[in-house]
Amino acid sequence: MLREVHHAFRGLLRRPGYSILVIVTLALGIGATSTIFSIVHGVLLRPLPFSAADRLLMLWQRAPGVGVAEDWFSPAQYFDIRERVRSFEQTALVHGSNVTLSGDSAEPERVGALEVSSSFFDLFGIEPLLGRALSHEDDLPGAARKVLLTRRLYERRFGADPIVLERTIRVDGEPLEVVGVLPPLPLDADVLPTLATVPVFDLVLSLPVEDPGRTTHGSENYNVIARRTATASLVEMEAELLNVAEELVKDPESLGAGLSAGTEYRIGAVPLLDQVVGPVRSPLYLLLAATAVLLLIACANVANLVLTRAASGHREIALRTAIGASRLQILLESLLPSVVLGLSAGLAGLGIVFPAVRALRAAAPPDLPRLAEIEVDLGVVAFTAAVSLGACLLFGLGPALRVSRVAPADALREGAAAVRARSLFRSGSRYLVIAQVALSLVLATGAGLLLRTLQVLQSVDPGFRAEGALTFRVSIAGDRYQERGARDRFFELVFERLRGTAPGAEAGGISMLPLTRGFAWTDFTVQDQSLSPDRDRVVADVHVVTPGYFEAMGIPVLAGRSFEIDDDSEPPIAVVNRALSDRFWPLEEAVGKWVSRRPEDRVTIVGVVEDVKHYGLGTEPRMTVFFPYEAYASRTLFGVVRSSKSEQEVTSRVTEAVRALDPEVPVYDIRPMTERVGASLTRQRVLMSLLLLLSAVALILATIGLYGVLSYTVATQTRELGIRKAIGASQTELYWVVGRGAGRVLALGTILGLAASLVAARFIEDLLFGVRAHDPVSLLSASLGVLAVGVVATLVPAQRAAAVEPIRALKEN
Numbered sequence: 001m002l003r004e005v006h007h008a009f010r011g012l013l014r015r016p017g018y019s020i021l022v023i024v025t026l027a028l029g030i031g032a033t034s035t036i037f038s039i040v041h042g043v044l045l046r047p048l049p050f051s052a053a054d055r056l057l058m059l060w061q062r063a064p065g066v067g068v069a070e071d072w073f074s075p076a077q078y079f080d081i082r083e084r085v086r087s088f089e090q091t092a093l094v095h096g097s098n099v100t101l102s103g104d105s106a107e108p109e110r111v112g113a114l115e116v117s118s119s120f121f122d123l124f125g126i127e128p129l130l131g132r133a134l135s136h137e138d139d140l141p142g143a144a145r146k147v148l149l150t151r152r153l154y155e156r157r158f159g160a161d162p163i164v165l166e167r168t169i170r171v172d173g174e175p176l177e178v179v180g181v182l183p184p185l186p187l188d189a190d191v192l193p194t195l196a197t198v199p200v201f202d203l204v205l206s207l208p209v210e211d212p213g214r215t216t217h218g219s220e221n222y223n224v225i226a227r228r229t230a231t232a233s234l235v236e237m238e239a240e241l242l243n244v245a246e247e248l249v250k251d252p253e254s255l256g257a258g259l260s261a262g263t264e265y266r267i268g269a270v271p272l273l274d275q276v277v278g279p280v281r282s283p284l285y286l287l288l289a290a291t292a293v294l295l296l297i298a299c300a301n302v303a304n305l306v307l308t309r310a311a312s313g314h315r316e317i318a319l320r321t322a323i324g325a326s327r328l329q330i331l332l333e334s335l336l337p338s339v340v341l342g343l344s345a346g347l348a349g350l351g352i353v354f355p356a357v358r359a360l361r362a363a364a365p366p367d368l369p370r371l372a373e374i375e376v377d378l379g380v381v382a383f384t385a386a387v388s389l390g391a392c393l394l395f396g397l398g399p400a401l402r403v404s405r406v407a408p409a410d411a412l413r414e415g416a417a418a419v420r421a422r423s424l425f426r427s428g429s430r431y432l433v434i435a436q437v438a439l440s441l442v443l444a445t446g447a448g449l450l451l452r453t454l455q456v457l458q459s460v461d462p463g464f465r466a467e468g469a470l471t472f473r474v475s476i477a478g479d480r481y482q483e484r485g486a487r488d489r490f491f492e493l494v495f496e497r498l499r500g501t502a503p504g505a506e507a508g509g510i511s512m513l514p515l516t517r518g519f520a521w522t523d524f525t526v527q528d529q530s531l532s533p534d535r536d537r538v539v540a541d542v543h544v545v546t547p548g549y550f551e552a553m554g555i556p557v558l559a560g561r562s563f564e565i566d567d568d569s570e571p572p573i574a575v576v577n578r579a580l581s582d583r584f585w586p587l588e589e590a591v592g593k594w595v596s597r598r599p600e601d602r603v604t605i606v607g608v609v610e611d612v613k614h615y616g617l618g619t620e621p622r623m624t625v626f627f628p629y630e631a632y633a634s635r636t637l638f639g640v641v642r643s644s645k646s647e648q649e650v651t652s653r654v655t656e657a658v659r660a661l662d663p664e665v666p667v668y669d670i671r672p673m674t675e676r677v678g679a680s681l682t683r684q685r686v687l688m689s690l691l692l693l694l695s696a697v698a699l700i701l702a703t704i705g706l707y708g709v710l711s712y713t714v715a716t717q718t719r720e721l722g723i724r725k726a727i728g729a730s731q732t733e734l735y736w737v738v739g740r741g742a743g744r745v746l747a748l749g750t751i752l753g754l755a756a757s758l759v760a761a762r763f764i765e766d767l768l769f770g771v772r773a774h775d776p777v778s779l780l781s782a783s784l785g786v787l788a789v790g791v792v793a794t795l796v797p798a799q800r801a802a803a804v805e806p807i808r809a810l811k812e813n
Contacts (some may be wrong), residue, residue: 016247017091018305018342019341019499021305021362022302022305022306022341022345023341023348024147024345024348024759025301025302025345025701025704026298026302026341026342026345026346026348026349026388026391026395027313027346027348027349027351027352028195028294028298028349028352028599028697028701029291029294029295029296029297029298029299029349029350029391030295030298030345030346030349030352030387030388030391031348031349031350031351031352031353031356031385032294032295032352032356032694033288033291033292033293033295033349033387033696034349034352034353034380034387035291035352035356035360035385036284036287036288036290036291037288037291037375037380037383038353038357038375038376038380039287039357039360039364039374039813040283040285040287040288041377041379041380041383042370042373042374042375043277043280043370043371043373043374044280044281044284044285044369045279045622046373046379047138047273047382048191048272048273048276049186050123050124050125050272051125052123052135053272054271055228055229055230055274056123056225056226056227056271056272056273057225057226057227057228057270057271057272057778058223058224058225058270058271058272058275058507059073059081059221059223059224059225059241059267059268059269059270060072060254060266060267060268060270061073061265061597062266062267062268063264063265066613068158068539068738069223069267071220072221072222072223072224073093073220073222073223073224073342074219074220074222075093075209075219075674076254077220077224077248077254078091078093078117078222078224079610080244080247080248081224081226081241081244083240083758084240084243084244084247084632084644085226085237085240085244086240087228087229087232087236087237087240088226088227088228088232088237089227089228089230089295090116090119090122090123090226090227090230091119091121091207091224091226091227092116092119092123092124092224092225092226093116093117093119093222093223093224094114094115094116094117094192094222094223094224094225095115095116095207095221095222096112096114096115096201096223096224097112097113097115098110098111098112098113098473098475098479098636099111099112099113099171099172099203099205099475099477100171100172100173100475100476100477100664100666101157101169101170101171101203102170102664103200103512107666108665108666109157109666109668109741110177110475110497110666110668111201111202111203111763112200112201112202112203113171113202113203113204113205114187114192114201114202114203114204114205115206115207116134116205116206116207117134117139117207117236118133118134118135118136118139118206118803119136119757120134120204120736121133121134122223122370123225123226123227124187124527126182126183126185126187126233127183128148128180128181128182128183129180129181129182129183130162130165130180130181130568131148131165131178131179131180131181132179132180133148133180133346134146134148134179134206135461135519135775136790137208138206138208139206139208139729141208141209141210142208143206143208144177145176145205145206145208146176146177146178146179146202146205146206147171147176147178147179147204147205147206148178148179148180148181148182148186149164149178149180149181149202149205149526150181150182150183150184150200150202150203150302151182151183151184151202151384152184153202153203154181157507158567160451163179164178164181164439165178165179165328167446171203171205172477172478173275173477173478173479173480174237175219176319176743178206182204183191186372186373187201187765188475190277191222191275191276192225192741199532206536208217209401210280214733223571224268224598225272225735226749237269238269238806241268241269242266242267242269244367244779245265245266245267248265248533249265251505251506253309260400263300266624266792269714273693274369274706275368276369276526277370280368280369280370280683282764282766283683283687284766286446286687286691286763286764286767287687287690287691289690289763290443290446290690290694290695291441291694293443293698294441294443294694294697294701295391295692296394296439297435297436297440297698297701297702297705298391298437298701299391299395299505299703300395300432300433300436300695300705301396301432301436301701301702301704302395303343303394303395303707304429304432304433304705304708305431305708306338306395307337315354327420330462336440337394338392338395339389340415341392342388342389342391342392342395343389344386344677345389345390346384346385346387346388346389346391347511349384349388350376350381350384350797353376353380353384354376357374357375357376360374361374364411365582365679365682365683365686366679366682368683372464374778380398380427389465395594398423398583408495413621420542428537430595430745431612432705433512433702433705433706433745433749434748434749434752435749435752436698436702436706436746437547437702437706437745437746437749437750437753437786437790438750438752438753439478439751439756440695440698440699440701440702440755440786441750441753441757441782441783441786442751442756442760443694443695443698443755444695444698444777444782444785444786445568445701445753445757445760445761445779445782446691446692446695446757446760446761446764447688447691447692447694447695448775448777448778448779448781448782448783449714449761449764449768449771449773449775449778450687450688450691450764450767450768451688451692451778452770452771452775452777452778453688453767453768453769453770453771454681454684454688456769456770456771457618457684457769457770458681460613460618460770462515462612462615462617462677463514463515463555463610463611463612463613464514464553464554464555464612464673465553465554466672466673466674466676466677467673468642468643468671468672469552469554469640469641469642469650469673469674470641470642470643470647470650470654470670470671470672471513471592471638471639471640471669471670471671471672471673471676472638472639472640472641472651472654472667472668472669472670473634473637473640473667473669474491474494474509474637474658474665474666474667475635475637475665475666476490476635476636476662477635477664477665478664480662481635484633485633487633487634487635488629488630488633488744489663490661491509491546491563491637493631493650493661494507494571494657494658494661495507495508495509495547495548495639496545496652497653497657497660498639498641498643498657498760499548500656501641501643501645501649501650501653502643502644502645503644503666504644505641505643505645506548506551506552506641506642506643507548507639507640507641507642508547508548508549508550508551508552508553508639508640509545509546509549509553509629509637509638509639509640510544510545510546510549510553510638510640511543511544511545511632511634511636511638512543512614512638513638513640513676514553514612514613514614514615514676515614515615515616515676515677515679515680516638517675519614519620520541520542520543521540521541522539522542523537523538523597524537524539524540524542524595524596524597524599524625524675525537525538525595525596525597526538526584526593526594526595527593527594528603529584538583540576540580540595540622540623540625541614541622541623541624541625541628541786542623542624542625543625543627544626544627544628544629544631544632544634544637544770545563545575545627545628545629546563546629546637547562547563547564547565547567547628548562548565549562549640550562550563550575550609551615551642552640552641552642553640553642553673554611554642555607555610555612556609556610557605557607557608557609558581558587558608558609558610559581559587559590559591559607560575560590560591560605560607560608561590561606561607561608562575562607562609563575563606563626563628563629565789567627567628567630568630571604572601572602572603572604572627572631573603573604573606573628574595574603574604574605574606574625574626574627574628575606575608575609575625575626576595576605576606576607576608576609576623576624576625576626577599577608577609577610577611577612577621577626578608578609578610578611578621579611579621579623579624580610580624580625581623581784583623585642587608587778589605590605590608591605591606591608592604592605595625603625603627605760609626609677611624612624614653615682616680617677617681617769618769618770630723641653647672651670654670655667656666661779684767687734687767699785699786699789702790703789703790703792703793704788704793705736706742706745706746706790706792706793707793707796707797709737718798742790742793742794742797742798745790746786746787746790746791749786749790750786750787751784753783753786754779754783757779758774758779761774
């Protein structure tokens with residue numbers, strides 16, 4: 001066997017051009033496939049790094065009757081679930097928020113924080129690096145709040161000084177004892193959705209729930225995470241959750257806002273891994289399928305090269321068969337060079353994977369879950385080896401079988417040219433090129449559909465003008481802002497100063513900016529409306545805004561007016577969006593109507609504004625009610641400034657305006673609104689770019705394959721072409737001889753590719769927006785592109801055929 005391997009190596013070294021072409025072609029396909037697999041493996045297939053991760057569950061309230069797919073829980077609902085569901089061995093209550101860290105020598109800063117029950121540590125199997133975790137006593141009413149630092153904050157702000165465990169730090173103005181330091185944790189907004197607009201957290205706070213919160217339902221702002229017992233079945237767990245839901249629905253006050261208005265209420269349990277990776281599962285599998293198609297095209301290309309090389313060696317194989325070599329020996333000897341080439345290509349492909357993974361991690365959307373888990377590990381290496389061996393069989397086995405079936409008498413009797421020509425046409429080279437054309441068209445169509453989707457999304461009117469708007473966040477904390485009036489006055493002065501940055505400048509604030517991950521909603525009664533016999537309330541989003549916000553964001557006021565500086569909280573007023581107005585009244589009649597959360601609290605509508613794409617450019621707007629900031633005076637706002645000044649100057653003015661009023665209030669998350677809009681399209685843009693790249697490589701490989709087949713055809717038909725020219729055939733007729741065969745290949749490949757594209761497009765419908773899966777523009781553009789590339793691949797062989805000299809051609813054997 002070693003002798004045969006040595007012989008295979010020597011044979012390949014004698015043909016370096018052929019060997020390099022095969023290795024490079026395969027390495028592209030193998031490297032691309034393994035690169036995408038490394039992402040799929042790290043994001044989708046690798047278990048979460050927690051104890052018994054396969055039994056961890058995220059719980060949700062669901063009320064399909066009012067369009068609520070997922071809602072969080074209140075602490076009282078958490079206690080109901082913890083006490084009644086025996087299928088859970090552990091449950092934890094978690095709330096994510098932004099807090100202001102101050103009180104030491106460093107500047108005050110806004111950081112992410114988790115408020116958790118003590119069971120959180122056992123649930124996730126977290127052990128502190130220093131100090132202790134939270135205990136059951138820290139959950140009890142009246143317990144002093146404790147805080148743990150992440151290692152990142154411990155090193156960055158406190159210089160890794162262990163004396164910090166003996167100190168208190170101020171969190172939102174409240175002095176809290178530091179009891180521990182945590183290791184790096186793979187927990188973010190994808191794992192814990194209440195983090196919402198907090199990308200990462202640096203503090204973990206205890207969560208002592210006081211007595212009213214333990215029994216009074218409300219404040220549905222908490223994640224409930226559970227771990228199912230090893231012995232409980234999914235059926236048992238779901239039955240227990242259904243029982244809890246049925247108990248809660250008996251008392252509407254036990255449910256979240258608006259959920260009691262639904263015709264159906266239940267508690268859902270989602271495996272934590274599905275919760276984390278659900279939104280990206282389809283796009284990643286799509287990319288993996290696309291790279292698999294590219295690998296198939298590469299294998300088809302190499303199979304053509306192997307067939308061509310095997311055709312020239314038929315006579316030698318026939319001689320060896322005639323003197324006694326068995327068919328199995330011939331098969332193995334013919335397959336061995338392919339195995340050597342495939343494994344060499346696998347090593348080269350693995351060399352591509354390392355830099356490609358680094359590049360993709362750098363280019364990946366920042367909100368891609370488990371980004372840090374993407375790496376080239378043993379699993380990826382094993383996958384690459386398996387793909388390499390599979391590629392060997394794909395491109396090598398067919399030609400080897402064809403060679404092993406050569407009849408010695410036929411091969412010895414015929415000329416080499418005749419054998420080569422018949423081998424090409426009868427053993428399937430053209431069919432391989434047809435497959436390449438078809439598969440390339442599938443990739444090109446998918447890329448075209450995503451390109452059209454991105455174009456549609458970029459042309460969508462978001463309901464606001466992003467150009468010229470600078471956004472930021474401000475959070476105030478401490479006893480100084482305990483009273484609503486103090487908070488109201490602070491933000492009023494901030495935005496008043498920002499309006500003075502330039503003539504015509506506008507500034508305002510909102511509780512949750514469009515295209516951020518947070519949301520808030522509640523249920524309302526609407527004037528003069530009977531919604532249905534079983535419910536008389538409607539669910540709508542709720543936002544708190546300051547005067548000047550709609551103007552600063554460029555949101556048109558369609559009827560009535562927006563909020564004004566001299567508005568106060570009495571009498572209560574609101575502005576609604578077009579979606580809510582159109583649902584119940586003609587636009588002009590909405591002004592003056594009322595909505596109400598409770599019969600005694602009617603809120604008069606003073607204006608109607610245009611719908612805003614709050615949750616994404618591809619998401620339909622929800623009904624929304626805007627309340628004036630004076631009525632709620634929350635501690636955190638997103639600010640918006642629209643000014644003729646430069647972005648740098650406006651950024652400086654924002655910081656100055658806030659610090660002039662209170663130097664301990666941090667300003668953070670300063671970004672142009674255009675950047676936020678662009679970031680919302682990052683996933684679609686990256687996916688489209690990768691598919692375009694893969695389809696371009698596929699077209700190049702298909703072009704090379706078609707060119708190779710046609711060139712070889714011309715070479716084996718030189719005598720025939722010379723005779724045709726000698727008896728008077730024109731150049732056009734010689735072009736036609738070559739082009740006719742290419743045309744059949746391209747036509748059949750395009751027809752099969754269109755049929756395959758129509759089927760494949762159904763699997764990406766969820767990724768499209770404003771474009772049908774069978775979009776004729778995308779199908780036609782991809783088809784014309786593939787045909788154009790095929791024509792280019794035909795030109796050089798056709799020109800060579802037309803230039804054949806009759807005398808020279810007649811001398812060919």
